[in-house]
Amino acid sequence: MSISMTRTQETLLKHMISEQKQVSIREIARILRLSYSLTYNNLKDLAKKQIIYFEDVPPAKVVRLHERIPTDVLVHIESQRTQDFLERHSWVRL
Secondary structure, eight states: OOSOOOHHHHHHHHHHHHHOSOEEHHHHHHHHTOOHHHHHHHHHHHHHTTSEEEEEETTEEEEEEOTTOOHHHHHHHHHHHHHHHHHHOTTOOO
């Protein structure tokens, strides 16, 4: 993968891809049980890498996936989601 990401950033992206709805930074932090500052700083870094972007929707900032997210990032996150699913559902075989 050409873009380096932390485990926290990967967790954030997995959540955003699986939910596919607009969510605030605070809501993501609450759902994933992370501190707001950790969530915000990691999302800010992902925004610098043009993987996500922030949109002001009062009363909060909403986080969205960028339309031009690099394909290798999506493939990496989706393969992790698949692996997590297969670990949770051991009866499924590929």
